[in-house]
Every structure is written in structure tokens, then in C-alpha cells.
Amino acid sequence: MPGPGPIRTIALTAALLLATAACNSASTQGSSGKETGSSARGVTADTVKVGGIVSMTSASGYSKKDTDLGARARYDRANAEGGVNGRKIQYLGAEDDGQDPAKNLAAARQLVQRDQVFAVAPMSSVTFSGADFLDRQQVPTIGWGTLPSFCGPKHIYGFNGCLVPMPGGTLNQTWPEGLAKVLGGARGKSVALIAGDSDAGKFGIRTFKQGFAAAGFEVSYAKASVPATALPNDWSAYTKEILRANGGKAPDVVVSVMQTPYNIGLFTSLKRAGYKGLITDPTDYDPGLLTKDTTRQALDGVLVLLQFQPFEADTPAMRRFKEDIKKASGGKDVPLNMHMMTGYMSADLFLSIAAKAGKDLTVESFQKAAAAFSDTGTLVGDRAEPKGQKESFGCGALVRLKDGRYEVAVPFTCYEPIPFA
Template identity: 30%
Template sequence: MLEVKSSAVNGAKDLKQSGSAVAMVLPGRPSLLRLTALILILSGLVGLAACTGSGDSAGRAGTATCVAPGITETEIKAGVLFPDTGPFSYSMRAFRAGIEARLGEVNIAGGVNGRKIVYTWRDDASDPQVNLTAARELIQKEEVFGIMEGLGAVSGSAQYLADLDVPVIGLGAEPVWAAHENMFTWHNYTLAAGSSTVWGDFIRGTGGTRAAVVDVALNDAVQDYHRQLVDSLWAAGVSVDINFEVTAETTGFGALARQMKAANIDTITGVVTPDVLAQILPAVRAAGVNLRTVLLSLGYDRDLLKKLGPVLAGTSIYISFLPFELNTPAHQRLLTAMARYSSQSEAPEQESAVFGWLSADLFLRGLQAGGACPNRQSFIQGLRAVHDYGGAGLLPAPVDLAKNRGQLTDCYYFVRVSDDGRQFVPLQSAARCGNLIN
């Protein structure tokens, strides 16, 4: 380039000395028009390389120089933020394993536009304040491009990440997922207002009439979900006679069970973690409570059956994806990838593994939608324009990401723990949906 620049200067001097507006060809010197054309061509090639690198015909950009946090010529760095400790940790045990499986699968095939996807992670301990601190570390210290989040405390960092236009992908278990354009989920479990009849209809269909709604005492997100669940039960004609917040360490479960007996409770539902449920159900049975239904939002985990199967016998759980028991090609693909690329989970058939897999899959879809040289804005705009996200075949129906923000998703698969506590039994072959309640 220095030689080209020198020739251009000499050519300009020649023109000035000639006093003519027409380029003159002097012996041994290129014309100004030819020099200008050469400079423009070289500049164009440099600009093209900056945007797309020396990619191949498939659009790979392995040598591109893109100006965006977390992106180098060979890698894209993501952040993972989830409760590895704290009240929700048991329900998120396989979250990282699912992410590793999906990223391992794409990386062995060459990555996205020639870049491998790597990640670094932080534990938010189900605490919103810890979540915010950890998110700042991922952005400021680790310089990640975007973040995949677990459940329980996302509200802590939501505004901070939105202010920076950082893409956030994960399970929409809190109302805050509907508040920001940069946050993407395949399933909105909870909104700040409104509900669905889907949970109440299920309980009513099993003969439930009087419910105790029992929640782990955590944060505002649980309270929002509690309100939503109570509204669903009342709409279906199921009375809510007991509302109770519990902890594994301090709650007197025997006294709670006797209270349920006195109130003729026949249904237990709410946000209850497995360690708490393992104390509630034996106490309830010992008190002689005649239960028709125990309906939970967490606990679809074959490894859990090995430890608590007999205790959980007869319990129903609702999930937002196709049950493993259907054994579709999508399930086989996930399980194969987990066996090859992740070693964290002894039993891969876990709800949290699917959450991790879908989080990574949706993150990859955003990178593809963002172009050969993605930045945070192109990622967000491109992913928001996706109308047919299918979750790699694991979702009951394609999701329109242009429209699902702020819309409660009310279609679920319901599974039941068998009477011997050894397996999950799907209760229908298709997802069951309710009617929205305003």
C-alpha cells in the first residue's frame, strides 16, 4: 500500500506540472486513472475482508475481523449465568451439560461462519443481586458477546444487560423476559398480568376441588407465578384454601400436613423444589390427607426418580417440550450429543438439559441471523425476525419470535410419575393448551 500511495503522489505532481486536466502517460509511470482504479479495488478488497474475511463459498468467515465484544477471527465467546448453588440449583443441574452438548455439536461441524463458540460461566445462586454482579463480570471482565441464563434470578441483571443491548437467551420463567427487546425465550412461563386455564383445567379434570398452593419462599418471580396459578385454579372452579411458603430447613411439615387434613385439601400445587417436596409428601400421607392431584412445575428428571421415585409416585409435572418418552429423532440427537460432548450429567434425560440445549440452539440461531460479521444489534434484529423457531424439533409447535415477546405460552405436556416411582408416563401424545385469562 505504501508503494501505491507513493505512485499516486507522483502521478498528481505530473498532472500539476502539465497544466492539463487530462491524465498524461509518462514513460515508466501509470496513469492517474489507472492508479485511482487500483486504489479503489484494493480498498474494496480490504473492506470486504473486514466484513466477511477470506470465507469460502459457503459463507464462512473464519478470518474476518469483526468489531463486536466477544468475537475474534476464530471464536465467539458466550456467557452462561445460572444457579449452580442455591434453592434452584437442583433443578438446573444439567443446564450446562445441555449447552455443552449443543455447542459441541456445532463446533465439530466448523462452528458458525467458521468461528467456534466457547463459553465462560458464573453462578448466581438464585439471588437477583448476585445475578447482577455476575452479569457485570461476564460483560466487563470476560467480554462475552451474549448470555444464556437459567431460571430464578434473571430480573437482577435484566435492565443492565438491556441498557447495553446484550443478547440474553433462556427460559422465560420471570415476567422481566417480556420487558426487553434483547431478551429471547422459546416459552414464556410467567407474565406480570394475566393467566391461563391450562393448570386449573388439568386439576379439575383429575377430580381436584380444594387446593393448597405451596411455594418455596424465594423472590418476586415466584410471587408472580403464584398469582398466575391461583387465578387459573379459581377460573376452573378449584378453590384455593391454603397458601404457604416453605423452606426445607425451617418449615414444620407435620403441622402443615395436619392443616391440609383439616381443610379437606385434595390438591397440592405450586413452585416446590424436589428437596422440599420429599418432606411434604411423606408428612401429608402420614396425616391421612386424601390427595387426588399433586401438580408441579419442576422435577422432570430421571435421575430424580432414582433417588425419590417412591416418594414422588403419582405426582404430575408439566413441561414445555416433547417428553423424552416419545423418543423422537430430536431426542436421540440431544442424547447422542450429550454423550459425546458433555460429562456433567449421569442421567441426561433431564428438564434442565433441555433448557440448556434450547438456550444454546436459540443463541446459535441468533448468530446465524446476525450475518457473517454479527454484532449485538444485528443479532437482536435478526433473531426477532425469525418466525418459525422449532427448538431443533423439541417444541410442540414453531415459535414466532417476532410476536411471542409478552405473550403467555399456555401449552404443555403433562407427565405422571408411575405408581412404582420408576418412570414418567406421558398423559397425552400432544401438548395440552388452555384459554388465556386477562
């Protein structure tokens, strides 16, 4: 949580932005900021204006910049096919929030008050301080539902559903059930969970602790103890705790709910200490990570959770995804990564709901279409709203890095979610 100083700074910044916006333009759907001929902010007779918010940069060096490329690839195809009900998508690109809560809120305000977007898709960051603002302003927002703000607010959607539900929702069991398949069953197997010391990390530990226990694992260690804003230089203290967590012995599985720079440090330390069990995380599916020997060695053998079809899958939807990314990259065969998929499927869900909203695209018609939306066979499985605002779509796969290449360890499968308490 930010301390009193940052909170006051954010509040002051927000007040200044509001004052400036009041002088320049109104920000609600019924404002004078609407474009000529439209019945909604950001919508004209032949265009729909959309923007994004993505962590392009961060203090640790971690970047989700390719989320923007993935979104652009999907919007480009939609426009090539005639747009949505005759309107072309005017994609403004993504604002960089630097994983900073103040910048996330500022980006949300800029997109609505200055740029007058109809929707924000994609939104992908470890912070989403702009969520309340976007929901109040009735801005359809779609992104990677890894934060609680994707679970409940009326106008906010996760492209693969709500991944961190509140009590009364459900938990996606892809990760524990997939690992149980790799191990030949979860009974008698222990797991250690580790995350960053942040609200998101603590919530992640809470949810995964319940999910792994429900799958039959013994959770011998579960801590959100790693500094979230400062990459540790020495991982030995964390490694020692983990390797003694199972009654003085090492657990069968180490689950990291952290980003790549942290994972590289932790996994390297575990391997140097002689750890022989399974190591797994939800972020390191990126061929670009394999260009450095140290990174490739740290990730060798690691099982990565995916909540979409693996790039290795030979399906019509995956072939089309690859073609779209290549076109958006100027005809180049660029290395694929999960951030591209995040942007692509965020855009895809927006386009799919907007298409069902009909020719008269307004926030009301979009929300009405979302309230009865469903489709099947997508890269994230079967989708349905408003189910996705309370639970995930329940599908995923596990891939393993082996000899410098990713291979499918557990094929893309859908699992029944469990109630979250």
C-alpha cells in the first residue's frame, strides 16, 4: 500500500486534473465532448475510438509493451474486414503507466477527458488505480483480469474472466490441476507459494493457497514476502525458508506468483541450492527471454501456466493469431509472447461484444450486449458475460522450457472452478 505521502500526491494530482478537465471539456457520456453525429463519447458515424493502458516500462525492467502490438494486430484485422457494424476502430495505442498507481490513474483520465475514447482495451498492469474512475465514467474496459478490479465493477471485464474473485465467486483450478497431472496426482505432494509484498501478491497467495489445497496438495509455505518495488540482490534467505518448509525438507513444487526478473533470481538461487522439485510461474512464456544464457538456464525446466492456447497448438484460431501478429509487425516473424496474446484477446472481447451491440453503439447497448454475451472455441476457451465478471473462463495449459524450447506439458484444458471463500 502507498504511504501517506504518495496518497496525498495522488489526491492532489487527481484534483488538479479534475480542475483542468472542468475548464476544457466534460468527461461523461452526455458531455459536449461527444463527436459530431455520435450518440456516445468516442463514437462517430464511421469510427470508434479506443485506447489502452499498459506497463511499457517498470523499475525492474519488466515490460508488457507487446500487449500494445497484440491489440493493434486484432484491431487491424477488424478494420481490414470492414470494422464493427460499419465503423472502423481508431486505436490510439497504449499509454505507459510504468506500474505506477498515480500514472495509471492519470492515463485513465487522459484517455477519457482529453482523448474522448469510447473504451479502454487493453488494460494490463500490476496496478489499476484508474479502475474506479473508468467505471464511474462508464468506459468499457477490458484487460488481463489478474487484479480484483476486474471482478465486479459494471464496466470492467477480464479477457479470460475474473482471476482473483471476491468471496462468493469462484477460483480457476487450471494451475493446481495441471501440476497434479504432471506429478501423477496431488495426494501426498507439498507446495510452496511465494509472491511479492503487495496487495496483489497477498491476494494471490490467499487465492492460490485455497486452490492448491482444494486440488489435494499440502500447502507447506505461503508468503507474500518479497519486496515488490526493489529486486533483491540476495535470494538465499528466501531459498533457505522454502527448502525447509516441508517439515524440514524441500517441497515437491515451488510456485512463484512474481514477474520475470524476480523469478530469474529466485529460480537461479533454488537450483544452485540443489533443488530438484518442480518450479512453476504464470509469466515466463516468452521466447525473447531465451536469448541470454543466464536467463535460459534459470528458466530451464520451469512449468509456465497459460490461460490461453499455447503457441505450439495447431488450430485455426492460433494460425490466424500468428498471421495477424506478423502483419502488424510489418511482415516480420517476431518471437511470440503472452503479452501479445493479452492485448489481442482484450481487443477481441471488445470487438465481439461491440459487434453484438449493433449499429447504435452506446455504453447502454454495449452493456446490454455484454449481459447476454457468449461464444465458444476462442483462444481462451468458451466465454460468457456477466459470468466473466465473477469467475474465470476456467481453461488453460502448462508449457515447459526444455533445451531452449517450449513444449506443451499439459494441453489446453477446461476445469470446473471451485467456490472461493
